[in-house]
Amino acid sequence: MPKIGNIQLPDFPLLLAPMEDVSDPPFRRLCKMHGADLMYSEFISSEGLIRDAIKSRQKLDIFDYERPVGIQIFGGDEEAMAMSAKIVETVQPDLVDINFGCPVKKVVSKGAGAGVLKDVDLMVRLTQAVIKSTSLPVTVKTRLGWDEESINIDEVAERLQDIGVQALTIHARTRSQMYKGHSDWTHIARIKDNPRITMPIFGNGDIDQPEKALEYKNKFGVDGIMIGRAAIGYPWIFNEIKHFFETGEHLAAPTMKDRIEAAKNHLIWSMEWKGERLGIVEMRRHYTNYFKGIHGFKAYRQKLVTTDGAEDVLKVFDEIADAYHDYIITEQ
Structure with missing residues (x-):
């Protein structure tokens, strides 16, 4: 059973992805009702939090019925990331997650999100700054690399684990793919096969039906699956996957x-x-x-x-x- 710090997760947890303008408390509440095991806030700008931007602060709202729940932050400046982690700690989430995966231009151009994939040393420094400034478990969500020619997830996984990251979610696309093309989970399987890696590894990308979830679980050996776009307007997917895992049969579709x-x-x-x-x-x-x-x-x-x-x-x-x-x- 995967553990993140003191958080004991079920045998094969299903995670709700942090999605901008989607993963807010009302939506998370629905997903929790329908079987999500671990959820995250929408991603929050570290600079926005420090500037006291109202929208950023509102994203810190979490409720006890959501637990375990993580708050996800992003940014390209060590000091801002450290300070924002301290702010996040005041609302007592179960963990802090760092976004090194968002491919959107306005985030990447600030040297944040997937922009950090070009500079693993910077990624390590930003992560260290967060780990040092909070007592909460720190996890990371990232992608395979900047593009097909620069897939560096093997180095990223080892170096992040070495500095104390407690779980890693890998979206099996590169930044240049954005959300297009197929995700390639063989890279995630390689991380799982690395004997040095002991932290939980969660896979993300293209899981939109129970059969695929079971196939990927068996084929790539991940510790859990994160679901994003397939849950939008369809929170039932979590329980549908769990039911299929247990029985090999489909739950009746929502009426x-x-x-x-x-x-x-x-x-x-x-x-x-x-x-x-x-x-x-x-x-x-x-x-x-x-x-x-x-x-x-x-x-x-x-x-x-x-x-x-x-x-x-x-x-x-x-x-x-x-x-x-x-x-x-x-x-x-």
Whole structure:
């Protein structure tokens, strides 16, 4: 059973990826309800935290029912990373995670996220600065390397473990791949085969169905799997994978009632956490995912994304429930 510091995880944990504008407390709450074992905040800019940027501070909100939960930070400056780790410690998460994987240009151009993959010495110094300034376990999420010609995950894994990193999540793509092309987990398997590596290694990239999760677990020997985009609008994936591992059978797909309930809860919790207006507006991007492939749903989706006011949006959900009360979902 993998351990991170004093955190005892289940035999083969399923982790929810930290996703910008997605992995907030309302979404994490849904994923936790549906089987996620370890979750992370959206990634937080170390400079933003130190400047007291309100958006960065709000991302520090964690709740006891989410535990174990980690807060993920990123940045390219040692002092800022050390200070932000101290700020993070005040809200008492279970661990601090460092993002060395985000491929987005605005992050990379600041020498943060996947930008650090070009300079392993800097990555080590930034990580050391965080480890020295907190008593919490420190974990890292990264990619295989900057591009196909510079895959350096073997060196990265050894050097990070040597300075005290307690778990490593590897997104099996290079920075230059962004989110395109196929992830290549053979590199992760090689890290797992390295006798020097004793910390848990979690794999990330392209896991979107139970069969694939089981195949990758057996084939590449990882200690757990992190799921990102496949959970957006589909928090059921965690329990579906667990059920498949245990029984070799598929859980019944979520019904229309399940989907309506999940989307409605997501909205209600978003309004509670962000305030009514922001909760309604920011929830709009999720409806397509909750109701993907539902026949004739376009008009209702249009209503959901244009209706203002909590009461009115909830009325739209009632309309949807009436219209689809005997609708059978035939496939996932």
